[in-house]
Amino acid sequence: MPTLAPALDFDAPLLQTYNQPLPRYTSYPPATQLTEAFSPQDFQQALDASNQRQTPLSLYFHLPFCHSACYFCGCNVIVSNSAAAAENYLRHLLLEIDQKAKLLDPRRSVVQIHWGGGTPNYLNLEQVETLWQAIDQRFTLAPEAEVSIEINPRYVDKNYIFSLRAMGFNRLSFGIQDFDPQVQKAVNRELSEERLFEVMGWIKDAGFESVNVDLIYGLPHQTRASFAETVAKTIALDPNRIAVFNFAYVPWLKPVQKNISEATLPSPEEKLAILKLTIEELTQNGYQFIGMDHFAKPEDDLAVAQRRNELKRNFQGYSTQPDAELIGFGLTAISMLDDVYAQNHRRLKDYYEAVEKGQFPLEKGIALTPEDKIRREIIMELMCHFHLDFGAVSQKYGLDFLDVFAPELADLRQLEQDGLARITGRSLTATPKGRLLIRNIAAKFDSYCRQNPSALGSKAI
Numbered sequence: 001m002p003t004l005a006p007a008l009d010f011d012a013p014l015l016q017t018y019n020q021p022l023p024r025y026t027s028y029p030p031a032t033q034l035t036e037a038f039s040p041q042d043f044q045q046a047l048d049a050s051n052q053r054q055t056p057l058s059l060y061f062h063l064p065f066c067h068s069a070c071y072f073c074g075c076n077v078i079v080s081n082s083a084a085a086a087e088n089y090l091r092h093l094l095l096e097i098d099q100k101a102k103l104l105d106p107r108r109s110v111v112q113i114h115w116g117g118g119t120p121n122y123l124n125l126e127q128v129e130t131l132w133q134a135i136d137q138r139f140t141l142a143p144e145a146e147v148s149i150e151i152n153p154r155y156v157d158k159n160y161i162f163s164l165r166a167m168g169f170n171r172l173s174f175g176i177q178d179f180d181p182q183v184q185k186a187v188n189r190e191l192s193e194e195r196l197f198e199v200m201g202w203i204k205d206a207g208f209e210s211v212n213v214d215l216i217y218g219l220p221h222q223t224r225a226s227f228a229e230t231v232a233k234t235i236a237l238d239p240n241r242i243a244v245f246n247f248a249y250v251p252w253l254k255p256v257q258k259n260i261s262e263a264t265l266p267s268p269e270e271k272l273a274i275l276k277l278t279i280e281e282l283t284q285n286g287y288q289f290i291g292m293d294h295f296a297k298p299e300d301d302l303a304v305a306q307r308r309n310e311l312k313r314n315f316q317g318y319s320t321q322p323d324a325e326l327i328g329f330g331l332t333a334i335s336m337l338d339d340v341y342a343q344n345h346r347r348l349k350d351y352y353e354a355v356e357k358g359q360f361p362l363e364k365g366i367a368l369t370p371e372d373k374i375r376r377e378i379i380m381e382l383m384c385h386f387h388l389d390f391g392a393v394s395q396k397y398g399l400d401f402l403d404v405f406a407p408e409l410a411d412l413r414q415l416e417q418d419g420l421a422r423i424t425g426r427s428l429t430a431t432p433k434g435r436l437l438i439r440n441i442a443a444k445f446d447s448y449c450r451q452n453p454s455a456l457g458s459k460a461i
């Protein structure tokens with residue numbers, strides 16, 4: 001039976017109490033657990049096993065270049081204005097596509113493609129066409145495949161947008177972050193309101209099926225009043241999905257953030273107020289809370305998949321393709337097979353050297369244990385549906401949930417007393433108050449987090 005859209009109850013003191021660094025659970029085990037002990041032979045075997053399963057494929061292509069650095073950015077990007085750099089990268093990416101396509105059964109259907117970055121539209125149209133043709137010739141695209149691309153609206157024109165649509169892209173995503181010129185200047189990402197509405201007009205005219213936009217709260221000079229305007233303008237843009245990310249100020253980890261003065265950042269109280277008004281405005285204006293940072297219109301595929309209990313999470317965030325195995329191409333790209341995760345090199349030089357030698361450009365990976373897979377299922381169920389049926393896990397894995405996970409359930413009692421979760425002998429459900437803190441609930445089932453609570457990710461709020 002379809003479930004209802006998850007409701008939210010914003011409880012500021014509770015959010016402050018539980019605001020601690022935790023993994024984002026785009027995977028379990030988290031990416032921090034990947035190690036160099038994982039070998040190319042391990043990856044080869046995993047690809048062979050994946051062919052045996054004949055699961056559909058999801059393909060990710062990473063384009064790491066950006067024209068300039070946005071000061072909030074936590075991604076691993078290469079800032080450049082060289083057309084030759086993009087050409088050279090593309091040449092190597094095509095080598096990797098050739099290499100991996102030969103190892104994947106051509107009968108496997110590709111149900112999802114995503115180009116991410118960096119800035120994928122760093123490539124000119126001719127380069128986009130070259131990459132698209134390479135993919136189209138080597139893989140079997142399902143007619144209804146979701147084909148998405150991230151763009152920076154500053155570097156597109158109408159022809160670029162229409163050409164993407166004509167090639168086969170049907171979903172598009174772009175960052176706004178904030179409409180306020182003062183905020184934009186402080187983070188080195190200036191883009192006028194007129195331009196954003198103009199680009200959205202082209203996207204709609206071109207007939208893209210779904211458009212996602214990103215906002216970030218916690219940036220310099222933001223106030224609840226200024227961000228309320230950003231939210232109102234974003235709603236007026238009328239995207240299908242809106243992601244609202246928390247800005248994590250970590251200049252000791254991300255040197256580009258040293259360009260931002262800490263004194264200009266909103267206080268923790270102001271940030272919470274901004275988050276509260278954002279949630280209220282979006283939900284009152286027809287957007288449904290999906291989970292961690294994400295909102296979508298009720299008719300969007302993400303919301304539909306959630307109501308059907310088919311939503312999944314992978315390294316790109318929430319996904320509507322429950323059975324697909326993800327193969328990553330390009331610098332830092334991650335492949336996510338049923339029981340193996342593998343990440344490509346981070347350094348361009350290492351990546352180029354490996355693909356030129358015909359080797360996997362593999363930097364690290366992990367083979368999941370049977371226990372990892374059970375815990376992954378539990379954590380992803382909570383992250384995607386805010387509910388866990390103990391009997392379903394017991395039956396699927398032939399275990400007694402209440403017995404095996406007794407320590408985790410004991411740990412969860414405190415969260416239950418604080419109103420984050422309801423636990424019965426049969427199930428665990430995040431309350432409307434607990435849904436914004438779903439990572440805190442999920443983390444109780446994370447054995448890596450339980451063993452080493454200090455090696456964690458970003459804060460919840």
Ligand code: SF4
Pocket residue numbers: 065066068069070073074075077117118119152175
């Ligand atoms: S364009 Fe995107 S990836 Fe590039 S620096 Fe800005 S935020 Fe980061």
